[in-house]
Amino acid sequence: MKLVTAVVQQARVDEVRQSLTALGVRGMTIADVQGYGRQQGHTEIYRGAEYKVDVVDKTRVEVLVNDVDADEVLRAIVSAARSGRVGDGKVWVTPVESVVRVRTGETGEQAV
């Protein structure tokens, strides 16, 4: 099993969700997060006082998938999240040792 984690532009979350749903992915975790990448932050001005904001708002999408689906899910997220501009985010895949569905107690690929 694999955990696919994507940090993407807030505005692209719906596209990402739709493309994953089209693949048959039935659940995901979505969270508002803050951070920064190569582009760094931006500057805000309040009554002439400039504030450098180092972290920017992003959304993290996490999907638990079976090994065979991981590549396809990864590609779907990347194509849905890409605008071509700086700050599109990152996607990474990590191996998962065990999964349990809380309601039934099912484990492993059954629980994904």
Add this chain to the structure above:
Amino acid sequence: MNSGDTAWVLVCAALVMLMTPGLALFYGGMVRSRGVLNMLMMSLGSLGVVGVLWVVYGYSGAFGSDLGGLGLLGSPSEFFGMSRLVGQEGLSDTIPTFAFAAFQAMFAILTVALISGAIADRARFGPWLLFAGLWATLVYFPVAHWVFAFDETNAAGEVTAVGGWIANRIEAIDFAGGTAVHINAGAAALALVLVLGPRSGWPKETGKPHNLPLVVLGAGLLWFGWFGFNAGSALTAGTTAAIVFVNTLVGASAAMLAWMLVERLRHGRPTTLGAVSGIIAGLVAITPACSAVTPLGAIAIGAISGAVCALAVELKYRLRYDDSLDVVGVHLVGGLVGTLLVGLFASASAPAGVAGLFYGGGLDQLWRQAVGALAVFAYSLVLSLGIAWVVRGTVGFRLGTADEDAGIDETEHAETGYHFGEVRNTLRGSRTGEHGSVEALEGSVR
């Protein structure tokens, strides 16, 4: 008694009252979220302390019979508690004296609340209330007498009751409080900033406004209430009130445009905070002038004030004083601009009937305005420094650095402003009230 005038002034008093909670939101949105409640509470505290003091001896000190005929202070004991006025048919012009007293009470409350913007995040709440009471007593009530108490004359034109020296001897025009309210509060704000010092970490770590929509809401309530503030100061529902109303509209509108223009030129973007700051700067400046100028004069005064205040608020970073929410930059500077520009833009065709420099009146009115402005500024600054030093030296004024870092809402009020589904809310073992005693709660609640 004129029931139309009375209705107008009572409604205006209620409008001005709304300015104080409006100011609380205006200020509250400008601080970090962990200090929003204290910012609100300082304004509410002014409503409490000054509201009571006004009735006890404030009204009497401001509008009671002049002590010694010098125009410096009304007799605080004459209307002590205002009981003497109950059951009487006492009139101020065409309205009940109580209506006038209620209207003026709101001015006193708002003026004290204005000061609090300068000391965000670092003044202990109890000492602030003490300062508010002392300042109202020693500074606002006398200055209101100087500026707002007019001589009473009989049919033959002889003075039967002496009023304040600025209103009657200097004859400076301050229709609704450019000197008594804004210069007065601005000077006190400057004094408090000097005594309390900057916030810990200022200017780098003190944060940006946490809720600009709240600031806009507060500014909207302020502008709405300001129509009562200015147009109500006519004390009659008539032509003067109507002209003042229009001037109050365009003065603020022009100032908003001017502030945004300055921002556009200096920083590349017109901002929301700049727009609402411009509104307030324009309202401040048009307040003393609104009965003395034509609407075109109001636009000029508003525009000048908007631009000057936009530049003035950046001074604090150069001069290194932490006037947190720009009470000095907006109210002191805006009040000076409006008060002095009366001497230039006053038109004899306006209700005040005085011509300024640009309307053929020469320099006569300008020096009167300058004397009134400087007198209130100097008096307020010196007295406020004294009161702040006394409060600091006796009960302490400044929040401890550790408490300041933890957040003034939590340390001074044991509350926080916002709860959005935080995990810690769901982890409580029990809720207050579910158990019979405080002892039973111990251990189950943090």
